[in-house]
Amino acid sequence: MKTVSVNDILTSNVNLFTFVSGDRNLTVNNISTPEQMEEQSLVFISKPEHIAHCFSKKPKVVISPPQLLNLFNMPVSFTLLTAENFKSALNAVLPLFDDKHEKFNYQIHPSAIISTNVILGKNVKIGPFSYIGENVTIGDNTIVGPNCVIERKATIGNSSILHASIYLGSHCEIGSHCEVHPHTSIGSDGFGYYTDQNYHHHKIPQIGKVVIEDRVEIGSNCCFDRATITETRIKKGSKIDNLCHFAHNCSLGENSLIAAGFFVAGSTHLGHRFTTGGNSVVSTHLNICDGVTLAGRSTVTNDVVEAGQYGGYPLQKIKDALKTISSLTKLVEMRKQLSKIIATLNIKE
Known part of the structure; x- marks a missing residue:
């Protein structure tokens, strides 16, 4: 992956990201998921249950919705940004790290x-x-x-x-x-x-x-x-x-x-x-x-x-x-029940 600074992220879409705390000049060269958070990486946090991992796994940069900001124990050891539109934030950040087109x-x-x-x-x-x-x-x-x-x-x-x-x-x-x-x-x-x-x-x-x-x-x-x-x-x-x-x-x-x-x-x-x-x-x-x-x-x-x-x-x-589709799984049992009804009522085919 490419090396990207926090300033690169902030300027990629000035209306999308808000700087909360940390170092604007910090650089990072790896993105990880909340479930597989890595040290020194950038991570997107969208669920409250993932916030605790930020303090044990020590990522470099965290991007979170502003609605979760009050759940972080400030001050934090990592650089923290917020983004209101999370999918737009992903679309803005991921291309900054993408080096696969450099094969051309x-x-x-x-x-x-x-x-x-x-x-x-x-x-x-x-x-x-x-x-x-x-x-x-x-x-x-x-x-x-x-x-x-x-x-x-x-x-x-x-x-x-x-x-x-x-x-x-x-x-x-x-x-x-x-x-x-x-x-x-x-x-x-x-x-x-x-x-x-x-x-x-x-x-x-x-x-x-x-x-x-x-x-x-x-x-x-x-x-x-x-x-x-x-x-x-x-x-x-x-x-x-x-x-x-x-x-x-x-x-x-x-x-x-x-x-x-x-x-x-x-x-x-x-x-x-x-x-x-x-x-x-x-x-x-x-x-x-x-x-x-x-x-x-x-x-x-x-x-x-x-x-x-x-x-x-x-x-x-x-x-x-x-x-x-739900009924299909019950057809065998339904046929058995129907056969019993036919036999009980003595209905001839």
Whole structure:
């Protein structure tokens, strides 16, 4: 981790942090959790029961909500700051310690292959053994990691990061301020075939593209198939976990959250703010309205026309889905009881 001073933290967001006591010039190079607090580290304390650890474990810097301030036995031996919005405080502090992007310590690596008519913006970094095809455009401050393939006429916006071993197919687009994690494929062919009378399967050419809009983050080992004719589109602000598959001609609405292992079949349109737990599946040629949340392991086989929380298979409103799941564990006993009732009443099948 990087070495960070208390002043660095205070100036990272002047409206967020309040200095209470200690040394503004103190430096720290480690963050620990309240449960695994380490000496000489910075720690965020949000629960009263963790305050006692601050006096036995001896951290250097403690950041706490102001509501807990009266629980500290002043004066304290560590530097103490308060932050009203705890999640915003985490988002401000953690990047100060983050040195993982320093692994991109090159500009254009000598082993990278840059084809003709490529437009590179300012301060573009391209890693070892990456291939940039003809007529590709890459915006300012964008990083392309090692072993990436960017095919002809693809475009990448400004300040985006493609980690190692990314495939971006021809004519496909990635916007600005995006991040794509290793081993993800954007623009592979959609799964389109027709079967003749002899049961031979013939591939339908997939000549569309994939468009990833601005501020999208994509996890590792995801697949986004190019459309048959038009486009597969992931709209701005969406965040997608690892091991997800988006089939051809799909679209995902703005500011959606997709947990790992999500699959959506072809030509389905997911609305804005679509949120799903892991291992959920949405079938083909469906329309899901804005503001829908799916519980993990849900399966959707029909259109969803009303915003809300859903779960299970077949899909139900979340309250009903939870009741169904609860009932499943009692089915064996219910069958036994039903058999006794049938026998008692002498009901013939």
